[in-house]
Amino acid sequence: MKIVSIADARNILLGLTLANLHGILPGAEPVIDQLGKAIADAKAAGKDDIEVGVMEGLWAIYDATKAKLQASIAQAEFEGR
Amino acid sequence: MKNILMAVLALALAACASTPGGTNQVLGTATILMPAIQGHGTLGALGDPEYRAGPHVTQMSVLLHRTDLALNRKQISSAQAKEVLAATEVAEATVRKAVAAEKAGRSSEATQLLLIASKQIGNATQILETAQKGGVK
Numbered sequence: 332m333k334i335v336s337i338a339d340a341r342n343i344l345l346g347l348t349l350a351n352l353h354g355i356l357p358g359a360e361p362v363i364d365q366l367g368k369a370i371a372d373a374k375a376a377g378k379d380d381i382e383v384g385v386m387e388g389l390w391a392i393y394d395a396t397k398a399k400l401q402a403s404i405a406q407a408e409f410e411g412r
Numbered sequence: 413m414k415n416i417l418m419a420v421l422a423l424a425l426a427a428c429a430s431t432p433g434g435t436n437q438v439l440g441t442a443t444i445l446m447p448a449i450q451g452h453g454t455l456g457a458l459g460d461p462e463y464r465a466g467p468h469v470t471q472m473s474v475l476l477h478r479t480d481l482a483l484n485r486k487q488i489s490s491a492q493a494k495e496v497l498a499a500t501e502v503a504e505a506t507v508r509k510a511v512a513a514e515k516a517g518r519s520s521e522a523t524q525l526l527l528i529a530s531k532q533i534g535n536a537t538q539i540l541e542t543a544q545k546g547g548v549k
Contacts, residue, residue, distance in 0.1 A: 356470075357477055386511065389469040393504075396473045400480040400497060407483055407490035 333383060340370050340381045358395030362388045464514065464522070468507045468529050472500050475533065479540055492543040499536035503529050 335343075344366050351359045366383070373381045476497065483493045510525035 355477070356473060357480075358473060385463055385466060386469070389466050389473075393469050393473045393476075396476045396480070397497070397500075400476045400483070400493065403480050403483050404490045404493050404497070407493070412486065412489060 333385065334380050335383055336380050337370060337373060337378070340366065340373075340383065344370060356392055356396075358392045358399060361395065362391050465507050465511050465526060465529075468503070468510075468526060468533065471533050472503060472507070472536075475500055475537055475540065482540065482544055487547075488540070488543045492539075496536055496540045496543070499532070499539050503532035503536060506532055 344363065347356065347359050347363050347366070350356045351363060366388075369381055369383070479488070479493050479496045479500075482488045483490065488496075506525055506529040510522045510529060513519075513525060514522040
């Protein structure tokens with residue numbers, strides 16, 4: 332976990348969102364949701380920074396992407412291809 | 413604020429840009445996004461040894477996504493997708509070992525493991541690209 336400024340967190344959120352919208356990181360939706368909520372909560376509480384877990388987020392995206400592929404493989408096998 | 417998950421676009425862009433033979437879509441998107449985002453500066457501000465595995469994790473995410481797309485577009489078979497997944501999981505195990513070594517203060521071991529992981533990710537990428545070139549089998 333690391334403390335970063337709200338501005339840094341916003342840049343990261345923007346980057347993740349755009350990457351997700353462009354189809355690069357389809358597994359990022361839960362991370363985007365959590366980070367967006369965290370930023371909103373921090374702002375509402377009048378905080379200037381936020382505690383985040385970079386590697387946890389990256390692994391969460393990886394796990395979600397892997398799960399999606401596994402589901403696609405299962406579906407393809409069901410369809411016999 | 414605890415237990416907040418996030419990731420860094422710079423890592424994603426670095427991973428996309430370094431993906432051997434990555435799709436034009438991914439590389440093109442990375443190029444389009446690059447000037448719009450201050451991702452690199454953000455990553456620099458977060459600089460920490462434990463983040464060294466970040467690009468590897470993101471590369472694996474992008475690779476699995478590309479495999480998913482290829483499978484759903486019927487460019488590869490489920491068996492071929494499984495091969496890519498298995499090869500990626502080998503790299504995943506190595507990256508997880510590297511992260512553990514870094515946390516335990518064994519930085520040089522982590523470096524060696526990350527080098528191995530890079531090669532393993534390259535192998536997995538090669539499997540996907542060979543399958544795409546060869547068609548569904």
